[in-house]
Amino acid sequence: MLKYEQIAQQMNEYIENRHFQAGDKLPSVETLKEKYNVSKSTIIKALEKLEKHGTIYQARGSGIYVRNKQRDGYLNLFSTGGFRDEMVGLEVTNKVISLNEIKPPKSVQQKLKLDNNDCVYLLKRIIYVDEKILCYEESYFNKNIVLFLNESIAEQSIFKYLEQHLKVKIGFSDIYFTVDKLNAEDANLLELSEGDPSLQYEQVFYTTTGIPFDCSHLIYHYQNSHFYIPSQK
């Protein structure tokens, strides 16, 4: 974790512990700089991170304020972090259905910018939050970046593994989604009925240098999923 990320985390805890409310004013950049004993630029980057996550807002010429607290159990879609990062306080688990090395379909090959002969890991999982089904996930991992994967890794946080062990720098992601009726197969996986509503979700993850390494298709359980986006002008 980089210095500014640590500071952002500490500030977040400070806001939580002091029971700040939406609209409450935070100390100035100068005061924060002294409080945390870091450079001004580190404070500014930490504040930017908190702003992106919807924790604070900065009113030009006026100061730094606490934004609305995120509702518990809502998945924050603005930040590319992985489920565990975004579901603070809830227990995230998963069940691996299968993990295989395959030649990806053409559409995935294009999205991951792979050559014709490149293989990918295809991982199928069910994700649970507090033991309820959150979604069914099919992820295609670019083997040039995700050098190795097995079932026991896939049962944990893959992103933590990528960052800590494979030194992958996760940069950004593109999310596309629509709403549709469940087909029989997907309904079965989610323990719902055919024709029930669902959020059909595609996400492509990139490294900080813009290399796509994960193309995921998710189908969310409509009764167990809630989403939040801190949007900005």
Added chain:
Amino acid sequence: MLKYEQIAQQMNEYIENRHFQAGDKLPSVETLKEKYNVSKSTIIKALEKLEKHGTIYQARGSGIYVRNKQRDGYLNLFSTGGFRDEMVGLEVTNKVISLNEIKPPKSVQQKLKLDNNDCVYLLKRIIYVDEKILCYEESYFNKNIVLFLNESIAEQSIFKYLEQHLKVKIGFSDIYFTVDKLNAEDANLLELSEGDPSLQYEQVFYTTTGIPFDCSHLIYHYQNSHFYIPSQK
């Protein structure tokens, strides 16, 4: 429009017109500064805006690159702009169903931080994209900020009116959504069937100084709506 917003728009057009592809490198900050004849800080702010919108990404120590082009017809949920801003190239129209001054329900009163006696404008509209129903919208406007509203204004872009005429500075918004089955009444408004899937969407808009001025509930037509989020770490 602020200077950096103009520059961001010009850069966006430049990327479009030159047919840049995802991964293509853009000129350096120094070169852009000379090209557009503005200060370095204006270029940096313009680039930040483009980064937020998912147009570019900046790889530390390496340069500025073009990100994937947004898919046509997808609504960009990261930017708090209003439909017209986000549906470039498509025709956005709407039909006002009703506009009234009312005492808001308790939940809206809290979200807009209003006193017990404060009234709001309640606007009900159907939004169309290329003549297809996109969503049904119920918006509650804080009359302390949205001083005046009538039907003919509501048929146009309300946000443009707020910015240009009422000098409201739109800052950020909180979006919450879930997926659910349509009830009979909403299905009728969207010309769908009861029990069909839908995206149920709540958005609270704030000024740059953090005053909530619009609390909207939207129900999207599942066949006609597609969403995009440029997400970041």
